[in-house]
Amino acid sequence: MSNHVELETTHRVPADFRLPDLVDAAPDSATRVDLRSHHLEALYFDTEDLRLAARGITLRRRTGGNDAGWHLKVPVGEGAKREFHAPLNAEVGHAPQELTRLVTATTRGAQPRPVARLKTERVEHVLHVGKPRKDKASKGKNGSQTAQDPAVIVADDTVTGNVLLGNDAGLVTVSWREIEVELAGASPRQGSVVEKRLTDAGAQRDPGGSKLRRLLGERLPTGGTAPDPTADAVAAVQSYMWNQVETILKHDMRFRLDEEDAVHQMRVATRRLRTVLRAFRSVIDRDATEETANELRWLSGELSPARDLEVLRERFADELARQPDAGENGVLSTAWLNELDARERAALDHAHEVLNGQRYFRLLDALEELRSTPPLHSGAQGAGSEPLSRDLLRAWRRMEKAHRHTETAPTAAERETAWHELRKAAKRARYAGEVSEPVLGKPARNARKAARNVQEVLGRYQDGVAAREFLTDNLTELAASVAEEDRPTTLFTLGVVNGLERQDADAILAEANEVWSKLPSSKRLAKRVA
Template sequence: MRVAARSERCPAPARSRVYERLVTVHGPEGLEVELKLEADADGLDALAAALEARGVRFATRALHARYFDTPEGELRRAGLSLRIRRSGDVRVQTLKAEGAALGALLARPEWERAVEDDTPVLDDAPEAMRGALPNGAVHALAPAFSVEVERRVGAVLDEAGGIEVVIDRGVVRGDRREAPVAEIELELTDGTPAALFALARMLADAAPVRLGMLTKAERGYRLLDRAADKPVKGAQAAIAPDAGTGEAFAAIAGACLRQFRLNEDLLLRAQDPDALHQARVALRRLRSALSIFRRVVADNRFEHLRGELRWLAATLGEARDLDVLLARTGRRDALGEARAAAYARVAEALGSVRARTLMLDLAEWLAVGAWRTAPADAAAVARPARDFAEETLDRLRRRLKKRGKDLRHVDDETRHEVRIDAKKLRYAAEFFAGLFPGDKRKRRARRFIGAMQDLQAHLGDLNDIATAPVVLARLGVAVEPAPAHDRERLIDAAAEAYDALMGRKRFWR
């Protein structure tokens, strides 16, 4: 039986310049391009009502899906998901492959075929899947988790393009655990990705929506990993070896956006200090990426987005500073009230239209911003990412080498500037490490980044000692200053970490 490609099930998208770029990056055929939004149950009903007011007519049906993998999770490791979905008596098997995300915009190859029962049929599976499974592993495929949703499906057709609208409400179950699903997917069937964001903004006016970052497969695997309530650390962006600088930036910034959103969801559910920390780290990494790539991506929206990220990072930073002070001083009696107020301001900011709009603005800018569609310097956007990485890492290392060479004898303000330089170099090294393959380079990258982490940790402790009295005085809290010998010990440790870093070989050369 022949595998049905996505392009055989819906009209071929119009091949605009932007869409061609997406196809070039993610694959020529069988491509699913979608934007996912999340809302609560009342929000989903409001969104459906807003669409119906525009003439959209929904068909509703119950869907039951089983996702399959081997006990070792070989499909997941290969970036694949396999499901059989049942609606009534009809069963459809779907295989999806990972595609690089442009912010919140997903572009993934997928293949479908009809099946008779809940047993996967792989005799005509794509090469990507056959290569993922070792000999005999096909017989080891077993149900991993299930998804049950009530689905409403409609279509928006206008001059901007064609979009299939899918509203899902239900539950993911796995390993005797479950998690709710409440999302709306906007899938492009005709036109350009800009049409998805235009519709998303209309929906944002109808009900509070947030960018959705998790596929249903990811939700299921997170249940199996018991990771749904754990803070999410930054992950290395997947950058193709032959990627251009613009593509690399979109992948890096998209990974930062994803890290922020996943931790934001946890932070909205509970005042988790680790989730707050990781959300702040995500914003810090994103702001560093904007700085590193500024010459390439600065356009008419750049400064506005940069300013909004600064606002949000500052709001989270106030609460994080108090968490650090509490851990350092133990003065919950004196700092508890201020911390509670800071967390209340975080919740207010995250719940605001301003913050939700910022996330949508960022996602749209990463996917179809002017820096992509009408760049001031097209050659810079298309320049090989590896060349840009080598030049950037050399420049940032030279700056740190110059400023940090006398750490034992400079003032606190200078050490703070060195800390910022070190942080930017560390993030750049983490962003670009994947562009330099080979076992030797990987070992050098691990050692270089490890040395960066040591230096950053010592400089961070020194910065905390320097800023704590100012924060405490503002709150009217009297605390004994850190002993001088502690400060001197940290300065010596930072200087030694700096020397060790400068002695590390550059993994990019």
């Protein structure tokens, strides 16, 4: 399966639209314009209720043209889609699992079926722009390697489509003409000049940018959008929840592609959502969201082992790399890190099982409903910014209370726990600041930054605590994972790493106290957000 990012825009034009002269449309001048004609036939797949189309995702089987095969297109920004390709297979009516698994979070495990058929008569105007690239091994009459020239592709499409849903499935035919502009190596500046030439001739930019969406028309369910977060407290909270759900859905696909940092971003989004449900009790009805908050905690817990092991593995490897005796022929051993790799793979396999399970799908359904129609606390609607001020201050006072416990805890173990609780309280205050910032402005922004500073320094401290606990709890297993003759060196190495972790702890706590001393008090913050 291959993939790339496609940059294209679509323009609506009447049937009698006359394409303007494109020879000199691109800056730096087009070296030439090649014409290519294609007959394309595409069968589009989706769930019965069109969940993919609602999110702007298309899954199709296409024949004809230069890229026949299965295509999955996922929006990644305005005018940009990440496109995945798979070869044609014998089963016309079944999309390949290698593609459908990537959108599992959207389909919730439902099997996509054919929902539309499109036929396109395409005339491509390929504008090669800039200086031709030289290639001695494969050159044309003028010495240029045309396949690698940066280009703008202007596709003039005449489209005929049928919807394959409902009682009139396949019976109604819809036709139209449209122009697509794709950047095939050319710069956005070059593409924008071509687009202006088209719009000056009467073409209208289509914000939907999808043949399927145009064909479906009123059948297309509305995916919804986040409200303006600057409007009031309710809009700020709802917009924040909306974006965190989007983060989960986005990184769910990246996780299934085994891309770096995906599981971390998913876990952060679940924690941010849970914070909103817990901390903003003046806006959200906490009782009505208790079950969802608990399920978010469950999901975060299921994703944590994979992320925690990834962090530990990188941490230990970095510490060993900084030691002069580390390395293949040194005194210190790295063979025991293989055990962490094995555990991380097992944790990732477990996470994949969780993300393919019905419990996860039910949580996603609940989150979709929550962000669209959140249950509000009585009096929140129309209350302006006051609920945000109240809840931000509550989170700040909670953080101050947690800090007092770090100063009064009687034992080292209890102080360690108190620092951990302070880190969690600082994270809650940081997220409260993030939610409030669009409405409360600078005071919330400053509070967010201050709480983040506390959270980050204590995060480093907690990473050290977790590392020491892991080494202590798993000493026997880590030593047993290497060859018998390597165990003495491994035990020595584990002792060295443990000592390094303890050595850093006091310095980090001193830094944490310094950072804390610069925080505004809740009384001062109250005056700023009033």
